[in-house]
Every structure is written in structure tokens, then in C-alpha cells.
Amino acid sequence: MQEVFDAEFAADPWPVLDQLRRDGGVHRVRTPDGPPAWLVTRYDDVRAGLLDDRLTSDVRTAGRTDYRGFAVPPPLDALLVTAPGDHARLRKLVTGELSPRRLTEWDRLAPLLVESLLRKVDSDAEVDLVERLAVPLPAAVLGELLGLGSDEREALAVWANSTLLASAAPPRARDTLATMQSIITAATEQARAERADTLLGRLVAAHDDTGSPSTEELAGLLFYLLFVWYEVLTDLLAGSILALLNHPDQLPALHSASNMLPAVEELLRYVSPQVLAGPRFATADIGFGDYTIRSGQTVLLCLAAANHDPRVFTRPGELDLGRKRNPHLGLGYGIHSCLGTALVRTITGATLDAVFTRWPGTTLTVSPREIVWRSGFRHRGPLTLPVKLG
Ligand code: HEM
Structure with missing residues (x-):
């Protein structure tokens, strides 16, 4: 059993993932939470795993001894205990709402939301762009x-500040879940009372x-x-902002791009903030490379490792x-x-465009090695981005 998710992993997972990919690709690892799981790192295996209907996300099929994902109490866990048919039904409820056609107004809205935050930032200042923008x-x-x-927007922002900022005191899981639950209840009640013509209002109406x-x-x-x-x-x-600050040679390509999309796609690949897909549980014995994953065992499909697989991407470590x-x-x-694909692309493009058009000479005020990373293994991102705008 390998221990790969150590304290260094969030800051620099690439050497470990490269090694695991070279060294057979499929490994039995211990998760930071304790229980073991299979970690799959090669592109073809990860992609095949994402398409394999013998690997389910329904935690009720998980064996007793393997990793079961992060523990969420009911009813917040509803999607983790959803059978495939119900999952398809739920997915359909939001697919249309988040489709590119529905989101056309976001080309206008996204830059406005970014600008409303950047306007509050003093241009001469040294600031933390995680605190002022990314959170x-x-x-x-x-x-x-x-x-x-x-009120709910404010509550969401307060939750984010108290859990995601470097300065935040470590939240107690129970308090965090209670806050989430109360925001969800308040937002749902308000949408119902107002019969709101919003995504939430439409979900509530569909329920009613x-x-x-x-x-x-x-x-x-x-x-x-x-x-x-x-x-x-x-x-x-x-x-993404950090990657570009570390690669100023790429900024001309960002500025000259008539379309931000390829740049955003490359950042999604290079940064790979969602390191692992949600845990999958084998419903049958499945051959993966040289190993047989037994029914009930947990499989962690490593999106980040797949995205840096040299069999698929030329010079994967380069942005x-x-x-x-x-x-x-x-x-x-x-x-x-x-x-959220369409939305994620639009928001990321608008953010990078605004930051690097406004302040093309922005630099980090610390060396990249001093950046502290959120210590997760499922996803990763810098906790602070101290910069001198310019
Ligand atoms: C506005 C923000 C976002 C929204 C509303 C959103 C929405 C969703 C939803 C609803 C799912 C679940 C789909 C399902 O189970 O059928 C999902 C899956 C996923 N999202 Fe997003 N997402 C957002 C941002 C992001 C970002 C920023 C990333 C990574 C860069 C990301 C990566 C993923 C991945 C990798 C999955 C698949 C997980 C798996 O296969 O287990 N999402 N997203």
C-alpha cells in the first residue's frame, strides 16, 4: 500500500503522479482519511473508468473497508446515494439550465461581476488575489x-470567507454543515415564497x-x-492566475487570443484543480492493467495524472x-x-482577461515555492496569491 497523498502532494503532485503513471499506472494507496483505494493514473484507464458503468458513484455499493468519500449527512448526501436512473433524472433537471444556449447572457454578465470586484482593488496596492477575487x-x-x-448571497460569501481564506480559523465540520444547511433552507423558502423565475425557483416549482x-x-x-x-x-x-504569473511568456498569447477558449482549456489541463473524480465503487470484478479490482472496492480516477500523460499530451508539464x-x-x-462547463469557461476567460488587461505587469511578491496550497487531495489550489499589481 502506498502513501502518496502527503503534505507535499497539494503543492506539487506532478513528480509523484508521473512516477505512478510510469510504474504500472494502477496502485493501491492509502487515502489521507485512512482507508485504502485504487488510484488510476494513465489517461486511457482514467477515461475508460469514467465511461465504465460497472463503476458507480452510489456510496451504498461501497465495501466496508475501502475509502467511501467525504462523509456528508443526509439530506446533503442525496447525490451520493443516487441510483443511476435517478442520477440521470436529476442531471436532466439542471442540464438545460446550464446549457450554453441558456447562458448566452453570461458573456455580458461575467465581465461585469469580475469588474465589480476589481474596481474595489487599489491599483498600486499589494493584494492577495485569492482574498479579493478568487474567493x-x-x-x-x-x-x-x-x-x-x-441575504443568502451575503451568507454564502461569509461561509466562503470563513472556510476558504488562509486567515480563516479551521472550521468545525459540524458548524460548516449547519451553515450550509441553513443557507439552502433559506434560499429554497425564499424562492418558493417569491415564485421566482430563477434556476432555484424553477427547481422548487418542479418539486412542488x-x-x-x-x-x-x-x-x-x-x-x-x-x-x-x-x-x-x-x-x-x-x-490559473498563478500559472500565468509563473509563465509571463504566455501572456502575449493570452492578449492576442480572439477567443479565450483554447487558453482556458489549457489552464484546465495544466492546473487540473479537480485532482480526482468523485470516488467510484466497483459493482463487479474489473481488470485494470495488471490488477483486478474487486467488487466493492473504491477507485479514484486521477484526472490530474491523466491530464499530464505524455502518451496523449506533448510536453505535458509545459503550459x-x-x-x-x-x-x-x-x-x-x-x-x-x-x-457547469459552459459557465466555468466563460467565468475563467472573463477573469483572466480582466486581470491581465488591467494589470499586465502584475508579479508575485513571494517566490512561487512560498505559495501555500490548500491541503486537499481531491482538489488543489493556492491558498494565497500575494501580488504587486502593475
Ligand atoms: C459554476 C461552477 C460549477 C458548477 C455549477 C458545476 C457543476 C457540476 C455538477 C452539477 C456536476 C455533477 C454532474 C453529475 O454528477 O452528473 C459536476 C461534475 C464535475 N465538475 Fe463541475 N461545476 C462547476 C465548477 C467546476 C470546476 C471549476 C471544475 C474543475 C476545474 C469542475 C469539475 C468537475 C468535474 C471533474 C466533475 C466530474 C466529477 C466526477 O466525474 O466524479 N467543476 N460539476
Whole structure:
């Protein structure tokens, strides 16, 4: 059993992942939470795993001794205990809402949300762009997307500040879950009272009219939309800005791009903030490389390792905003692939455009090695980004 997720892993996972990929690709590892799991690192295996319907996300099929993912109490765990048919039904409820067609107004809205935060930043100042931008922006985005009232937006921002900033005291899991639950309940009640024509209002109306989503499913969906993906968006924004600060040679490519999309795709690949897909549980014995994964065992499909696989990406350790072929798995793949894809691309593009157009000469005020990383193994991002704007 290998111990790969040590304190260094979040700051620099690449040497370890490269080694594991070379060394057979599939490994039995101990998770930081204790229980073991299989870690899959080669691109072809990760992609195949994401498409394999013998690997389910439903934690009820997990064996007793393997890793079971982060523990969330009901009803916030509704999506973790969803059978495939129910998962497809729930996914359908939000797919249309987050489709590129529905999100056309975000081309206009995203730069406005970014600007509203940057306007408050003094241009001569040394600032922490995690604190001033990467943490508050998702609250503004998700507040707008779901149609939250001002009290819930404020509560979301307070939750984010108290859990995601380097200065935050370590939150007690129980307090954090209680805060999340109360934001979800308040937002749902308000949308119902106002019969709001918003994403949340439409989910509540669907629940009231048809019973789908159920009360538990609605809470579970909101838990993921508001809190789980919040943190990963923060990590993507901060990680992308840091990558560009570390590669000023790439800024001309960013500025000359008529379309931000390839640049954002490359950052999603290079940064890979979502290191692991959600845990999958084998419902049958499955051959993976030289190993047989037994029914009930847990499989961690490593998106970050796949995204740096030299069999698929030329010079994977280099950031190349002009990369032509980029079939990265940073937003997942298959039936669980990211529903926020269109939004994530638009927000990230607008953020990078605003920061590096306004302040093209921005530099880090510490050496890249001094940047502290959030100590997760499922996803990773810089905790602070101290910069001198310019
Ligand atoms: C506005 C922000 C976001 C929203 C609303 C969002 C929404 C979602 C939802 C609803 C799912 C679950 C789909 C399912 O289980 O069927 C999902 C999956 C996923 N998202 Fe996002 N997401 C957001 C941001 C991000 C970001 C920033 C990243 C990474 C850079 C990301 C990466 C992923 C990945 C890798 C999966 C698949 C996980 C798996 O296969 O287990 N998401 N997203």
C-alpha cells in the first residue's frame, strides 16, 4: 500500500503522479482519511473508468473497508446515494439550465461581476488575489446563477470567507454543515415564497408540481451547486492566475487570443484543480492493467495524472496556451461530466482577461515555492496569491 497523498502532494503532485503513471499506472494507496483505494493514473484507464458503468458513484455499493468519500449527512448526501436512473433524472433537471444556449447572457454578465470586484482593488496596492477575487467571485456567480436573494448571497460569501481564506480559523465540520444547511433552507423558502423565475425557483416549482426533485434531492443538488463546486472554481481561478504569473511568456498569447477558449482549456489541463473524480465503487470484478479490482472496492480516477500523460499530451508539464490537441479530462467525462462547463469557461476567460488587461505587469511578491496550497487531495489550489499589481 502506498502513501502518496502527503503534505507535499497539494503543492506539487506532478513528480509523484508521473512516477505512478510510469510504474504500472494502477496502485493501491492509502487515502489521507485512512482507508485504502485504487488510484488510476494513465489517461486511457482514467477515461475508460469514467465511461465504465460497472463503476458507480452510489456510496451504498461501497465495501466496508475501502475509502467511501467525504462523509456528508443526509439530506446533503442525496447525490451520493443516487441510483443511476435517478442520477440521470436529476442531471436532466439542471442540464438545460446550464446549457450554453441558456447562458448566452453570461458573456455580458461575467465581465461585469469580475469588474465589480476589481474596481474595489487599489491599483498600486499589494493584494492577495485569492482574498479579493478568487474567493468572492464564485459567490457572485452562483448567487446570480441560482437567483439567490441578497441575504443568502451575503451568507454564502461569509461561509466562503470563513472556510476558504488562509486567515480563516479551521472550521468545525459540524458548524460548516449547519451553515450550509441553513443557507439552502433559506434560499429554497425564499424562492418558493417569491415564485421566482430563477434556476432555484424553477427547481422548487418542479418539486412542488411533480415531486421531482424530492426534498432531499433538492437539498443535495443545492449542496453540490453552491458549496462543492464553489471551492473548485476558486481553485481554478487562483491556480490559473498563478500559472500565468509563473509563465509571463504566455501572456502575449493570452492578449492576442480572439477567443479565450483554447487558453482556458489549457489552464484546465495544466492546473487540473479537480485532482480526482468523485470516488467510484466497483459493482463487479474489473481488470485494470495488471490488477483486478474487486467488487466493492473504491477507485479514484486521477484526472490530474491523466491530464499530464505524455502518451496523449506533448510536453505535458509545459503550459502552452496555443496547444492544438487538448482532450483533457479536467471537467470529467461521461455521465458525471461537469454540468457547469459552459459557465466555468466563460467565468475563467472573463477573469483572466480582466486581470491581465488591467494589470499586465502584475508579479508575485513571494517566490512561487512560498505559495501555500490548500491541503486537499481531491482538489488543489493556492491558498494565497500575494501580488504587486502593475
Ligand atoms: C459554476 C461552477 C460549477 C458548477 C455549477 C458545476 C457543476 C457540476 C455538477 C452539477 C456536476 C455533477 C454532474 C453529475 O454528477 O452528473 C459536476 C461534475 C464535475 N465538475 Fe463541475 N461545476 C462547476 C465548477 C467546476 C470546476 C471549476 C471544475 C474543475 C476545474 C469542475 C469539475 C468537475 C468535474 C471533474 C466533475 C466530474 C466529477 C466526477 O466525474 O466524479 N467543476 N460539476
